[in-house]
Amino acid sequence: MSHFPDLAAIDALDRADPLRRMRDRFAMPEGVIYLDGNSLGPASHAVFHELEQAARHEWGHDLIRSWNTAGWFEMPLELGDRIGRLVGAGPSQTVVADTTSVNIFKALHAAMGLRAGRNVIVAEGGSFPTDLYMAEGVASTRPGTELRLEGVDAEAIEDLIDERVGVVLVNHVDYKSGRLRDMAALTQKIHAAGALAVWDLCHSAGALPVDLDGAKADFAVGCTYKYLNGGPGAPAFIYVATRHQAAAQNPLSGWWGHARPFAFEQHYAGHVGIRRFQCGTQPILSMRALKAALVTWDEVDMAALRAKSVALTGLFIELVETRCAGFGLALESPRDDAERGSQVSFAHENAYEVMQALIARGVIGDFRAPSTMRFGFAPLYLGYRDVWNAVEIMQDVFSAGAWQDPRFAVKAAVT
Numbered sequence: 001m002s003h004f005p006d007l008a009a010i011d012a013l014d015r016a017d018p019l020r021r022m023r024d025r026f027a028m029p030e031g032v033i034y035l036d037g038n039s040l041g042p043a044s045h046a047v048f049h050e051l052e053q054a055a056r057h058e059w060g061h062d063l064i065r066s067w068n069t070a071g072w073f074e075m076p077l078e079l080g081d082r083i084g085r086l087v088g089a090g091p092s093q094t095v096v097a098d099t100t101s102v103n104i105f106k107a108l109h110a111a112m113g114l115r116a117g118r119n120v121i122v123a124e125g126g127s128f129p130t131d132l133y134m135a136e137g138v139a140s141t142r143p144g145t146e147l148r149l150e151g152v153d154a155e156a157i158e159d160l161i162d163e164r165v166g167v168v169l170v171n172h173v174d175y176k177s178g179r180l181r182d183m184a185a186l187t188q189k190i191h192a193a194g195a196l197a198v199w200d201l202c203h204s205a206g207a208l209p210v211d212l213d214g215a216k217a218d219f220a221v222g223c224t225y226k227y228l229n230g231g232p233g234a235p236a237f238i239y240v241a242t243r244h245q246a247a248a249q250n251p252l253s254g255w256w257g258h259a260r261p262f263a264f265e266q267h268y269a270g271h272v273g274i275r276r277f278q279c280g281t282q283p284i285l286s287m288r289a290l291k292a293a294l295v296t297w298d299e300v301d302m303a304a305l306r307a308k309s310v311a312l313t314g315l316f317i318e319l320v321e322t323r324c325a326g327f328g329l330a331l332e333s334p335r336d337d338a339e340r341g342s343q344v345s346f347a348h349e350n351a352y353e354v355m356q357a358l359i360a361r362g363v364i365g366d367f368r369a370p371s372t373m374r375f376g377f378a379p380l381y382l383g384y385r386d387v388w389n390a391v392e393i394m395q396d397v398f399s400a401g402a403w404q405d406p407r408f409a410v411k412a413a414v415t
């Protein structure tokens, strides 16, 4: 935006917004500007109906027959393919299963197995911690495996990749700063060194276009309860490129990944396809909430989504830096649109208290230690006026010093 926007300009943007009508799908409470869809996406009205149907009729009435009659058994693959469309994965490469943490374990272990003779896993020191914890877990099951971390062993991840590296675990969008990586370029560098790439899409699936097949990614994992709005604890997904499926081994060799689960054989024989990356019985009710959420996604044009996301985050940065200047905020997200995911982070000395004061006024973002205020912008249910109103409240919280109220300094278990 070339000049400072006024309210008339903001409302004109909302009127011209092709995604505006999506907002009605969501059950957003009154008085809330929800800037935390990057942590827990909101419920859609369709989810309530779907859960009622799944619980009352399929479970309540049809009972065990529903594994066949309601498609429960095939649902992880069906939903996997639907998510695949959003992340640039052709069919039969993505399955919904387990949690992101568990899928990181499976993907890293499988990737190391495909690179026998190499003993280094590379990851980002500033990564969401569970990624690192799971990498440590994988290393502990493979004696002699080393972890090399960006920000610890070298500044740039590219400088850590050599002929000893088997796999590089990397976040497409950083959970804290919102920095967006060039997936195709980095994957190419990883491959040039003979290593494999595991992409974590937790903050890009449903936030921006992703092209796993085009980037020649090897493995990917991601979350469905953030931008995809699948519901608290909704199962995650894992992508394994077709070219690796015959050789890649799932270290969690459970019966759902067996070639013939209902033959009840004594020994494990993995399925030849993406099914192998399942482990055991899946949480069907959670999966049904995700299924309902994905109906909305089936209609979304990801290019339009990205255009609006960039406009919303750019507007937020511009408004905050203008209207909240002098209050000690420092932008932690990339200023360049092309390098930013769908969130904006600001550092502040009293980030926790300020965020609590904002939440008390209905502007819900979150806090990440030690000093980050994080604001997610989900284009399906947020408009330009929401951004404007959020910044107005933020300015008020700062200028009135409302965040200094001692009740805002009391830390909750989940931040």
Ligand SMILES: *Cc1c(COP(=O)(O)O)cnc(C)c1O
Residues within 6 Å of the ligand: 099, 100, 101, 102, 128, 130, 131, 171, 175, 200, 202, 203, 223, 236
């Ligand atoms: C949200 C998130 C996770 C969550 O993992 P769970 O197993 O679902 O708890 C993992 N990694 C990243 C990068 C995340 O942003």
